[in-house]
Amino acid sequence: MKYALLDRGDSLSRELAEQFHALAQYKGLKEDASSPDVVVSIGGDGTLLQAFHRFIDRVQDVAFVGVHTGHLGFYADWKKNELAQLVDLMATTEPQKVSYPLLRIQIVTDDETRSFLALNEFTLKSMEGTLVAQLNVNDEPFEMFRGDGIVVSTPSGSTGYNKSIGGAIIHPSLEALQIAEIASINNRVYRTLGSSVILPKHHHCDIVPEPDEPLSIWIDHLTMQLQGVRSIICTVAEDKVHFARYRPFPFWNRVREAFIGSNPDELEHKRPK
Numbered sequence: 001m002k003y004a005l006l007d008r009g010d011s012l013s014r015e016l017a018e019q020f021h022a023l024a025q026y027k028g029l030k031e032d033a034s035s036p037d038v039v040v041s042i043g044g045d046g047t048l049l050q051a052f053h054r055f056i057d058r059v060q061d062v063a064f065v066g067v068h069t070g071h072l073g074f075y076a077d078w079k080k081n082e083l084a085q086l087v088d089l090m091a092t093t094e095p096q097k098v099s100y101p102l103l104r105i106q107i108v109t110d111d112e113t114r115s116f117l118a119l120n121e122f123t124l125k126s127m128e129g130t131l132v133a134q135l136n137v138n139d140e141p142f143e144m145f146r147g148d149g150i151v152v153s154t155p156s157g158s159t160g161y162n163k164s165i166g167g168a169i170i171h172p173s174l175e176a177l178q179i180a181e182i183a184s185i186n187n188r189v190y191r192t193l194g195s196s197v198i199l200p201k202h203h204h205c206d207i208v209p210e211p212d213e214p215l216s217i218w219i220d221h222l223t224m225q226l227q228g229v230r231s232i233i234c235t236v237a238e239d240k241v242h243f244a245r246y247r248p249f250p251f252w253n254r255v256r257e258a259f260i261g262s263n264p265d266e267l268e269h270k271r272p273k
């Protein structure tokens, strides 16, 4: 089993990375930074996003594992004091592979169509204040959006930016994408749906901005500024991202721990008999 490791770059993550390499060498795991079977990220969910984009060309061939240096994350579900246990399991156990849907984004300009994959989401904003863009669903006009921006997220990204703007949390076993609004302008003149929309895999949405509107585009943590965009087509990607699960940590437990906190006594008390 060959592994690659990416750390956040802070002193704790670097120290843990050194510990990991030492433990891995002792257990006979081989480091291979270019064609690994497992990619270990040490830092947080943001570090795993970076690892995903670094290995995006091999996304079908690798499985990711995340170690969190702070609180438990959504992609980083191993704690810093569990490194030895993780390495031991990596050396001795065949992990369960869990696959999550990704978002395919095609940005169409006069000259070309560029294609991207997102693990969390695609975010569109205007460089000049209010974003004005038509939203089409399955090639039919749906609404004219005016506001701060639009976020199209994957199910695993639904706990990120999407949640902060009122989108729903979607279980990553559902192959879907979610369109959520950032501060839409709604009055007697301008009208959008106002709630987030969830599309199944066989549907798609096109965002058609005003001609020559300078756009700020985010794909996960990566950003670019573009002008002359004719449309942006969002679909559930054919490719999926794979995670190596060496122990179960159900998605809804992660949601509860991240956003609600656990009060096991009280929850145990109310458990149906």
Ligand code: NAP
Binding pocket: 043, 044, 045, 046, 047, 049, 073, 074, 076, 120, 121, 156, 157, 158, 159, 160, 161, 162, 164, 220, 221
């Ligand atoms: P960042 O601004 O440094 O961190 C954003 C926060 O989002 C971090 O706490 C990160 O967790 C957390 N996060 C990332 N993916 C998540 C997920 N799937 N579920 C729950 N939390 C998640 O940016 P970054 O670390 O480079 O991450 C980029 C992501 O930030 C974007 O993909 C977007 O989802 C999120 N974001 C959120 C907002 C907002 O909520 N208002 C605004 C912009 C971007 P860790 O601390 O574990 O790294």
